[in-house]
Amino acid sequence: MRRALIASILALLITATLHAQCADVTNIVGQLDGARMKQAVEKLVSFGTRHTLSDTTSDTRGIGAARRWIFDELTRVAAASNGHMTVAYQSSMQQAQRTNNVPVEMINVVATIRGTTDPDRIYIATGHYDSMNSDIMNSTLDAPGADDDASGVAVIMDLARVLSQHPLDATVMLVAVQGEEQGLLGSRGLAEEAVAKKWNVEGMITNDIVGGTVGGEGDIDNRTIRIFSANTKGAGDGTSRHWARFVRDGVRLYLPHVKPRLIYRLDRFGRGGDHSSFFERGFPAIRFTQANEDYKREHQTVRTENGVQYGDLPEFVSGDYMRLVASVNAVALVTGACAPAAPKNVKAGGAVTNDTTLSWDMGTDADLAGYEIVVRETTSDEWEKVIPAGKVSRYTFKDFTIDNVFMGVRAVDKDGNRSPVRTPEERLVEPARSAAPPPAK
Numbered sequence: 001m002r003r004a005l006i007a008s009i010l011a012l013l014i015t016a017t018l019h020a021q022c023a024d025v026t027n028i029v030g031q032l033d034g035a036r037m038k039q040a041v042e043k044l045v046s047f048g049t050r051h052t053l054s055d056t057t058s059d060t061r062g063i064g065a066a067r068r069w070i071f072d073e074l075t076r077v078a079a080a081s082n083g084h085m086t087v088a089y090q091s092s093m094q095q096a097q098r099t100n101n102v103p104v105e106m107i108n109v110v111a112t113i114r115g116t117t118d119p120d121r122i123y124i125a126t127g128h129y130d131s132m133n134s135d136i137m138n139s140t141l142d143a144p145g146a147d148d149d150a151s152g153v154a155v156i157m158d159l160a161r162v163l164s165q166h167p168l169d170a171t172v173m174l175v176a177v178q179g180e181e182q183g184l185l186g187s188r189g190l191a192e193e194a195v196a197k198k199w200n201v202e203g204m205i206t207n208d209i210v211g212g213t214v215g216g217e218g219d220i221d222n223r224t225i226r227i228f229s230a231n232t233k234g235a236g237d238g239t240s241r242h243w244a245r246f247v248r249d250g251v252r253l254y255l256p257h258v259k260p261r262l263i264y265r266l267d268r269f270g271r272g273g274d275h276s277s278f279f280e281r282g283f284p285a286i287r288f289t290q291a292n293e294d295y296k297r298e299h300q301t302v303r304t305e306n307g308v309q310y311g312d313l314p315e316f317v318s319g320d321y322m323r324l325v326a327s328v329n330a331v332a333l334v335t336g337a338c339a340p341a342a343p344k345n346v347k348a349g350g351a352v353t354n355d356t357t358l359s360w361d362m363g364t365d366a367d368l369a370g371y372e373i374v375v376r377e378t379t380s381d382e383w384e385k386v387i388p389a390g391k392v393s394r395y396t397f398k399d400f401t402i403d404n405v406f407m408g409v410r411a412v413d414k415d416g417n418r419s420p421v422r423t424p425e426e427r428l429v430e431p432a433r434s435a436a437p438p439p440a441k
Ligand SMILES: [Zn+2]
Pocket: 128, 148, 149, 180, 208, 209
């Protein structure tokens, strides 16, 4: 009892002293509403099918009706946000085998909560509002898509409701995307716009299949969230991995009851998601998914076979679990958008020398306090050493070789908020050491 008390006091002290915030994370998480998310799932299912090629004119059935409902709900939230949040459609023409090789307009619903001090830096969370049954090209038969992925849409809608009351330093975009099942088409359009408009996206999350707690074998897990992240080819640490670890560290601090399971893959084996559209274009992008999946639910036409229920129905989606996933999103988005910008243009020098130098561009955040160098063994998943470097843009370790470790740098603001880590991508230009000796006279 006494030990537990001391532990909780210590935890409070650590939270208060090491991680001051531009917003109250605990308060924000406390406002998320699982029952409301469950209602949103039921409403989305009520449109019968949300297949990308389904009817767009009906007010009660098909993807058009679902899209307008999402837009109207978010617009109501925006109206109560004191101008912090705006809602818009973002669309692109996309063509794939699963659109019968004809261009189809992919329309995403985008809620944007503009950052207060650094609005050009963006964090994005998505869920996809389209659905499918057993036949990917069948656009008329029911396709409830409760877990896949009304759950992800419900999560981003409730995040919009809560975060629109708490604008952060950087901008947060919450997006319901179309066309995931037809080949990640809506997210492709959004990511293409991000590239064309040179958006500075520091972190992107797709929420896909985030409502179920029971696996195919009846195994129950309502505490674990899987966080998928891939590495860029050849690099020791890509930005998506840094983003995944950043999220894990925030969860450890603010949500001790949640088990963040990092998985170092772009996605589940042989499968894909909307974060791929961003990852492939060089943005830090990760996927959130429930602990276990039940394949009797996903992509199944609703039916009973030998007494077994098939279909992605709302009764198999948990409001409490969606609330857990929304909480992880909130921690990621708030700690990311409160932190200073991640260091840019990080370079290292250290080949064939016993000294190691890191350099980066000095950030422009008004509340920037300085930088920390982080170091770990190449086989370790945890940063093992943290070295305060001060407010500098270059740091040299004497008699320390870069060969045997991974190193990175992160920015720290005056409240103690830390940015995601960036590792050097390029070598510093170093003086030639093995230049040929001058020719003998
Ligand atoms: Zn999905």
